[in-house]
Amino acid sequence: MTSDSPRPAVVLVSGGLDSATILAIAKSTGFELYAISFDYGQRHRFELEAASRVCAAIGVKRQIVVPLDLRAFGGSALTDEIAVPKDRSDAQMSDGIPITYVPARNTIFLSVALGWAEVLGASDLFIGVNAVDYSGYPDCRPEFITAFQQLAGLATKSGVEGTAAWNIHAPLISLSKAEIIRLGVKLGVDYGLTHSCYDPDPTGRACGHCDSCQLRLKGFADADLIDPAPYASR
């Protein structure tokens, strides 16, 4: 790799609004993009289809989809047969850790991304965590990201060989949903390609009522924009 060639970065892409935005941010920063998505036993396939659409639209060097069935141990409404809550108030949504929390998910996803990055010779990872709207998720907080960055330095060859340090980029961590959307629109993201809903109808249209839909719709409203994604009802 010469000093002129773009540096590789591994980007975690779920197919949601946040991950499409970080893909665009990483691209605008000049990185060569390696996207990693996980087939972790989600309740539906629309998220992974959105991930592939977003990667194709923004332009990645390569996308891999890693099968990693977290249903092996359950414990979340996103992977178990537990009902997804609907039409919750702001107070309800911000009370405690949501049932949609998947135990250790971001730790697991970042770890696998770290392994791939090491193989690629990359030292930059991008993750679309957000501590504002997802304050109930322990692994969306800045202190988690900092701790993972420290771990990465000790867990890999660079820790032994004293080479390049790791950068875990979480550029959305302190932005509101409206700020994320405005930033993405400025970078040319087509949010009509993304999928955020926890409980879509059989054709893939968003329900408009789960926590994720509510946060997303409020974000577009706060940004004075219309969500281009298809909804069954709003």
Add this chain to the structure above:
Amino acid sequence: MTSDSPRPAVVLVSGGLDSATILAIAKSTGFELYAISFDYGQRHRFELEAASRVCAAIGVKRQIVVPLDLRAFGGSALTDEIAVPKDRSDAQMSDGIPITYVPARNTIFLSVALGWAEVLGASDLFIGVNAVDYSGYPDCRPEFITAFQQLAGLATKSGVEGTAAWNIHAPLISLSKAEIIRLGVKLGVDYGLTHSCYDPDPTGRACGHCDSCQLRLKGFADADLIDPAPYASR
């Protein structure tokens, strides 16, 4: 759970000598054992068969085998079509990071184990890493284990709710192979059930010449014991 019922612990079990020993240590400490193994694209199935034999012999409450195909990104002789080195000298084996290092493997495995432990309500994890004989592996060092324990506290519900702290037990980390074997024999481990070889013959007999076989055979010799596992040649 009453204070009398045994506390659950998640134990990483590969089917090798070290993981059989930590299973026996965790049992002797009084934990209820939950074993986790990974089907990560190993070159052969004998390791996973050994893991199941060891779990059955020592007695676990439950064993899960998580499919997690690390061949998706390659980079190691253990998952790629790269030749396993044979008959290397001590100097060669301790020079740099071995080709059998799997990028970020222990980080990935501990992360998945962490998720399962959180679902089970466990706060104890056991991993059979060893910093003496595997000094070339970055993720077998004490500073890695310490960093992961800190991360675990921030990555999970306990980090938000301020409940029980995590204990990542690595009881073999500073023991020689001979010391590990002596300890296991004292605890009743049948090492004939375990599998360590990177390159067994088609019937599952160990090659006796890869780094893993050499370390194992030297460990038994230093402990003045005979390895009961089957070898094609020694």
